[in-house]
Amino acid sequence: MLNLINILDSVWDALSEGCEHASDAFHTPAIGTIRDGKPEVRTVVLRHVNREAGIIGFHTDRRSPKVQDLTTGSALAWHFYDRERKVQIRAHGSGLIHTGDEIADEAWEKVSPLGRRCYGQIKGPGVSSTDQQVGLPSLEALEAEEPSIVAECRENFCVIRSRLTEIDWFYLQFQGHRRARFTRTQSDWQSVWVAP
Numbered sequence: 001m002l003n004l005i006n007i008l009d010s011v012w013d014a015l016s017e018g019c020e021h022a023s024d025a026f027h028t029p030a031i032g033t034i035r036d037g038k039p040e041v042r043t044v045v046l047r048h049v050n051r052e053a054g055i056i057g058f059h060t061d062r063r064s065p066k067v068q069d070l071t072t073g074s075a076l077a078w079h080f081y082d083r084e085r086k087v088q089i090r091a092h093g094s095g096l097i098h099t100g101d102e103i104a105d106e107a108w109e110k111v112s113p114l115g116r117r118c119y120g121q122i123k124g125p126g127v128s129s130t131d132q133q134v135g136l137p138s139l140e141a142l143e144a145e146e147p148s149i150v151a152e153c154r155e156n157f158c159v160i161r162s163r164l165t166e167i168d169w170f171y172l173q174f175q176g177h178r179r180a181r182f183t184r185t186q187s188d189w190q191s192v193w194v195a196p
């Protein structure tokens with residue numbers, strides 16, 4: 001028999017697995033922001049899960065429009081779906097931007113040279129171009145940790161951390177779907193079954 005405490009545990013287990021394993025369906029959630037009153041959705045890679053703090057996160061280019069959305073007050077919506085688990089998770093949370101602080105520095109240390117290179121593209125994400133390719137810094141220079149090239153890429157790197165305030169869990173079960181909602185209190189979660 002399902003119970004709400006176990007379900008919340010299973011949600012955080014699944015998020016942790018998604019963060020760790022590139023092949024896991026929860027590795028690439030979609031996130032939503034609001035821009036000029038319109039919803040915008042895109043895929044990101046789940047890079048951080050802290051169950052105790054109720055925080056998850058991803059990396060991005062600080063020049064990207066989604067960062068602008070968060071700067072202008074948009075909250076974040078998260079969407080995960082795993083066909084094998086038969087589970088959809090929707091969540092709401094904050095979108096805190098970390099650029100020049102310890103959190104961003106620590107995350108940057110773990111980014112590979114190939115990953116770092118994306119942040120060195122000449123034009124910021126979404127800027128129009130006459131060419132299909134945008135200028136990228138040399139991979140060899142990044143592999144050799146050439147300080148000026150690494151610094152150029154680091155300048156655009158940013159970490160987004162989202163403290164979740166609500167989690168909506170949906171389990172596909174054709175004899176009767178199951179759905180539960182978890183709402184963050186000061187230090188814990190309130191839970192309730194909801195109609196699917």
Ligand SMILES: Cc1cc2nc3c(=O)[nH]c(=O)nc-3n(C[C@H](O)[C@H](O)[C@H](O)COP(=O)(O)O)c2cc1C
Pocket residue numbers: 028040042043044045046058059060061064065066067125126
């Ligand atoms: C599988 C996949 C993973 C992606 N991961 C990220 C990511 O971790 N961070 C990111 O900023 N963009 C990522 N993108 C690109 C975004 O979906 C999006 O196109 C880009 O960030 C621009 O979004 P924006 O214009 O809303 O800021 C990914 C795209 C795909 C297809």
